[in-house]
Amino acid sequence: MLPxxxxxxxxxxxxxxxxxxxxxxxxxxLGRFMFGFDMIRYAVSKAAVVLxxxxxxxxxxxxxxxxxxxxxxxxxxxxxxxxSINNFVVRAIARASFLSAEQGAAxxxxxxxxxxxxxxxxxxxxxxxxxxGKLEEPNPVAKDDRQVKGLWENTVVxxxxxxxxxxxxxxxxx
Numbered sequence: 001m002l003p004x005x006x007x008x009x010x011x012x013x014x015x016x017x018x019x020x021x022x023x024x025x026x027x028x029x030l031g032r033f034m035f036g037f038d039m040i041r042y043a044v045s046k047a048a049v050v051l052x053x054x055x056x057x058x059x060x061x062x063x064x065x066x067x068x069x070x071x072x073x074x075x076x077x078x079x080x081x082x083x084s085i086n087n088f089v090v091r092a093i094a095r096a097s098f099l100s101a102e103q104g105a106a107x108x109x110x111x112x113x114x115x116x117x118x119x120x121x122x123x124x125x126x127x128x129x130x131x132x133g134k135l136e137e138p139n140p141v142a143k144d145d146r147q148v149k150g151l152w153e154n155t156v157v158x159x160x161x162x163x164x165x166x167x168x169x170x171x172x173x174x
Contacts (some may be wrong), residue, residue, distance in 0.1 A: 001043040005044045007140045009060070010051060011150025016158055019044045037083035048151055050128050050138040055152045057126030059174050068121045070111040071138070075131040077104030094131065099131070 013027050023032075028042050035171070053071040060067045065071050065159055078098035110133040111117060117124050117133075129137040141147050160170045 002040070002139055004049065004140050006141070008047065008144075008147050010048065010141075010147045010154065013154060013157070014150065015154050034087070034090060036087060036090070047139050047141055050142050051148045051151045052155065053128075054126040054142060055148050061125070062174070066121075068117060068125050070117070070124050070126075071128040072108050072111045073128065073130045073136075074104040074107050077101060079104075103131075106118045107133065107149075120121070 006024065007021060009018070011017050012018075020038070025038055029037055032105065050071040053069045057069040060069065076094070076098045077099060078094050080095050086094065107129060111124075111129060114133060123135070128142075129136050130136045156171055163170050
């Protein structure tokens with residue numbers, strides 16, 4: 001969805017307040033009229049899931065914890081949300097070609113229950129899968145350690161701010 005050269009700002013303290021520092025020209029001139037929501041912001045959030053999954057996996061492995069973290073793309077799923085926020089063209093395309101909710105659950109179920117994942121966990125640890133159970137290379141930002149670590153650190157800062165406001169214990173350092 002995002003161009004390979006998209007400039008992420010996960011390493012900036014403002015990454016959650018301003019997740020999209022600039023919009024690709026395709027979005028500015030066409031995409032924003034197609035969708036009933038900010039598709040670029042959505043795509044940035046999905047990239048963040050992949051980066052967070054990778055970093056969490058690395059930290060769990062560093063603690064020798066036998067947990068497998070997988071970033072799961074369910075596929076394009078026809079949901080009430082998709083139908084309610086998009087225009088008639090996108091709704092028609094969605095009705096004709098998107099997966100049902102039941103089909104959309106298959107990839108998450110694969111990640112959680114497939115014997116292949118259990119038997120070959122190293123193959124899946126910290127990876128990104130698309131339907132059903134296929135490994136896929138994510139956006140190149142996933143290889144940018146500064147962005148990956150920045151997202152983790154900024155997430156910890158924001159979560160700790162929220163916890164402090166609620167007078168709850170802060171996250172412990174890894």
